[in-house]
Amino acid sequence: MAENRKKKNQQKLPWWLTPVLLLAVLAIRFGGEALGRGFQWLSDSQTSESTTTAQKVPSDETLTVRFLDVGQGDSILVQMQGKNILIDSGDRSEAARLLTKLEENHVEQIDMLIATHPHADHIGGMKAVLNRFPVKQVYDSGQNYKTKMYNDFRLQIEKEQIPFEVLRGGQEVPVNEMVKLKVLSPQALYKGTPSDTNNNSLVLRLEYKDFAMLLTGDIQAEVERDLLQTDPEALQAQVLKVAHHGSKTSSINEFLTAVKPKIAVISSGEGNKYKHPSPEVVQRLYNLQADVFNTALCGDIIIKSNGKTCDITVEKFYDEQQAQAA
Ligand SMILES: [Zn+2]
Numbered sequence: 649m650a651e652n653r654k655k656k657n658q659q660k661l662p663w664w665l666t667p668v669l670l671l672a673v674l675a676i677r678f679g680g681e682a683l684g685r686g687f688q689w690l691s692d693s694q695t696s697e698s699t700t701t702a703q704k705v706p707s708d709e710t711l712t713v714r715f716l717d718v719g720q721g722d723s724i725l726v727q728m729q730g731k732n733i734l735i736d737s738g739d740r741s742e743a744a745r746l747l748t749k750l751e752e753n754h755v756e757q758i759d760m761l762i763a764t765h766p767h768a769d770h771i772g773g774m775k776a777v778l779n780r781f782p783v784k785q786v787y788d789s790g791q792n793y794k795t796k797m798y799n800d801f802r803l804q805i806e807k808e809q810i811p812f813e814v815l816r817g818g819q820e821v822p823v824n825e826m827v828k829l830k831v832l833s834p835q836a837l838y839k840g841t842p843s844d845t846n847n848n849s850l851v852l853r854l855e856y857k858d859f860a861m862l863l864t865g866d867i868q869a870e871v872e873r874d875l876l877q878t879d880p881e882a883l884q885a886q887v888l889k890v891a892h893h894g895s896k897t898s899s900i901n902e903f904l905t906a907v908k909p910k911i912a913v914i915s916s917g918e919g920n921k922y923k924h925p926s927p928e929v930v931q932r933l934y935n936l937q938a939d940v941f942n943t944a945l946c947g948d949i950i951i952k953s954n955g956k957t958c959d960i961t962v963e964k965f966y967d968e969q970q971a972q973a974a
Contacts, residue, residue: 720917737773790814894925
């Protein structure tokens, strides 16, 4: 499936554009290296698996995070030492695509299934995932959200007697001896904000030695301000999953400055009706010298870390100027 999609994408490009794109990507690659950002660029590779990466980082100590392209929605697969953690599951309409991607990445069981919040573009694929794979543990934001989809999700967990836990700020979920997920928010459920459901998203900091990735669900500016007040230093991360698909209701400049991301990942659908991501948010990230990757343009975005540096590969060719304009 991934192969087919890659081919389809290549066919759409005029023949003369390929060398232009290659040069553009190489320019970004060497630009990144010139800035000495401490990570390697492998994004010009057409394959998501790089042999260079495999040689540099022993596979048993590689943390792999895949931002799966599931259209307008989020789904992030974290893999290490045979463990699979799935954070969100995209929209229901993308469930078949999600299952294919999980199988392509050798998922046979899910050790932790995490729902950042109960909106349909984050839990739509949960039913399909629970039906297909054995799931050992479910973590949730524990919101009182009355939709059939969310209700069914909770009922299925109960029926299948899967251990279920609501997470709150300050908790830590160990992945293994080296990697943990720190819960930064919510401390307690928000009430009366412009979108409580979004603002009550689980905010997670994935930590592996010197490497950190901040996963923000769909939080908005209100929570970003609270996080800044609580502990701005705890926000710093090499990789940021940009909040709420790059919406302008999130990603205030002070928050992005505290995170200081080298890589910013936006998970959004091509031509989505919300016009995500906001050009202003993308510009703010560029102003901070972050490199911005969008699943709508790049397909799956894969980040591998050895606990110090990280490599990034993308499923499809992308163009920096396109990303800026998207
Ligand atoms: Zn969302």
